[in-house]
Amino acid sequence: MSSKKQLIQPRTLKGFRDFLPAAMIPRERLIDTAKGVYRSFGFSPIDTPSLEYTEVLLGKGGAETDKQMYRFTDHGGRDVGMRFDLTVPFARFAAQHIGTLGTPFKRYHVGPVWRGENTQRGRYREFIQCDFDTIGTTSTTSDVEAALVIHELFRAIGFERFTIRINDRRLLTGLLESLDLLEQQTSVLRVLDKLDKAGPGAVASELKDGVGLSEAQVSAVLEFAQLEGSPAALLEAIEPLVRGAEVGLAGHSGLATLFEAATAAGVPAERIKLDPSIARGLDYYTGAIFETFLDDLPGIGSCCSGGRYDDLATLYTKQDLPGVGASLGVDRLLAAMEELGMIEAQSAPCPVFMPMLEKDRLGDYLALARELRAAGVGVELYPEPRKLGAQLKYADRRGFALAVIAGSSEFESGTCQLKDLRAKEGVEVARGDLAARIGELL
């Protein structure tokens, strides 16, 4: 037969991506930062399977997420779904294990999720979420803490200009209840959500003609959504609008406590806003809602969203398991950081590069590298004795900070050359002082 082999075109599925070291290093750093912040607030790590019985996942996030869920039948005929977020599996997890864990329980969870929707910038079919949640308490303390975690998280990642927009589902429900619009809640909120883009005129006419509200109802809803000002001023203006409904008042006092406490905790006013028009989020939210936008790149969407969901676990257990938490969109945030020039283009996994000059000195090189590693300094040894210039070029391209250069004369005299690749300067250093000198330069 033909000697030409038919090659398979190397490619990835739409919305699925490969990650080269240059992308993976900042990605891991971001995740480590998030884990550190979560732990500092007392959240513990957990993990769950990426596949679940479809019945566990279906109908929990709303019709839209059901449509986007990857779903198939496995070899045993089981109806299987790939998780589209980490919150729904967590509710199942909590219902299953809360007996041994006890309440309240705080966890964080980092892992990929899948949604079969159309791709866009910062929007993929496989992406990492980095969640933290507290379950087993309805205390507003946990709501406030969620806002504080988001604030510290973005600070730790390196952002100064961002806004956490907060609302409460109960406020909206209260308003609609007092207007006798509870039935149309979903469609009213969907239209309302377009306020920013479409403007009040378009929203008004769609509420009237599309959803069928009366003039009075339209103006009441618009008046509510268009309120602006400090949280305190907003809450004062909102109170009379929701006074007629108990839920509304509960949401009102929850938000009042939240903003008061967040301010007392030192969150700057410009980073935390009450936004009555935020209504979105998955179907399971029942209380406070959070969305986080970057002031310098609002178009990319919310990079960290969440809220309170007091009924989610009731689908799996009779025990009351209210929860609150949020999800950091790692991939979306990285796309934003890339665009904002916050990511250094370098892919050196460790600080020190060691060129190999003489093949028959392999044992000496390995021993020297091992000494450095034992002292806590990461070292990469080049695998073959090429021309030194070429090896240094390799090191430079990877972004190594330092090179430790040694050949026969150095090995015999117990020294080596320590070269700062950034400054392009080298000094001769006694082998015993090497780790210390490296520490000074890093």
Added chain:
RNA sequence: GUGGGCAUAGCUCAGUUGGUUAGAGCGCCGGAUUGUGGUUCCGGAGGUCGGGGGUUCAAGUCCCCUUGUCCACCCCA
């Protein structure tokens, strides 16, 4: 899922009303420089013009399908 724009070398892009062997810059490899790289000079490799089909004497250029990507809607991290 719906609608629109893109798709040419590793990267960023040129490519005239369809018309001979498809170009540039950067990068890469080799040499000048047999143990010290980012400059300079010389030389070199690398392209099924995303894939498939069609129209034509002739297609990178026109048409259809398909895949990917970007944008808008929808929704969301």
